[in-house]
Amino acid sequence: MSKEADQIFAVSAAPLEGEWIRVEFSDGAIHDIGVRDLLSRGGVFERIRKDRGVFEQVRVNPDSRAVEWPEEIDLDSEVLYGLQESASGTRFERRVVRSPSHSAA
Numbered sequence: 001m002s003k004e005a006d007q008i009f010a011v012s013a014a015p016l017e018g019e020w021i022r023v024e025f026s027d028g029a030i031h032d033i034g035v036r037d038l039l040s041r042g043g044v045f046e047r048i049r050k051d052r053g054v055f056e057q058v059r060v061n062p063d064s065r066a067v068e069w070p071e072e073i074d075l076d077s078e079v080l081y082g083l084q085e086s087a088s089g090t091r092f093e094r095r096v097v098r099s100p101s102h103s104a105a
Contacts, residue, residue, distance in 0.1 A: 007026075007078070008025050008026055008027055008077060008078055008081050008083060009025065009026045009065035009077045009078075010023050010024070010025055010026075010060045010065055010066065010067050010077040010080065011024050011025065011026055011060060011065075012024040012060055013058045013059055013060050013067045014058065015055055015056040015058050016032060018034075018036070019034060019035050019036040019039055019049070019055075020032050020033065020034050020035070021033050021035060021058050021067065022097065023060075023067060023077075023080055023081075025077065025081055025100070026065075027100040027101065028098065028100050028101030029081070029096070029098060029099060029100040029101075030096075030097040030098040031080070031081065031082075031094050031095065031096055031097060032094070032095040032097055033080055033092050033093070033094055033095075034092060034093035034094070035075075035092065036093075037090055037091060037092070038075075038088075038090045038092070041088070041090070044071070044073050045073065047071075048069050048073065054069060054070060055069070057069055057070055061074060065077055067080060079092075080092060082094060
């Protein structure tokens with residue numbers, strides 16, 4: 001099995017109410033992820049937090065497979081999934097909508 005086949009990556013992302021996004025992953029899992037703590041850090045995230053129109057532009061980059069917003073602001077899929085810790089120490093609240101499927105990949 002290749003390293004890529006073992007890696008979890010985002011396949012779709014959509015905005016939800018408040019400061020939540022829904023992400024579907026390559027293993028079939030779907031998580032609702034709270035990004036309030038991240039956005040409250042300000043800096044590059046300030047515009048996303050203040051402008052709902054920008055927040056709603058969340059998507060998955062087809063090349064990097066990271067969840068991103070305009071201006072190359074991106075979040076690592078494995079961090080969002082909970083497999084790795086964020087380098088910044090940001091914690092994400094997660095709600096599992098659908099558990100991984102054993103046939104996905």
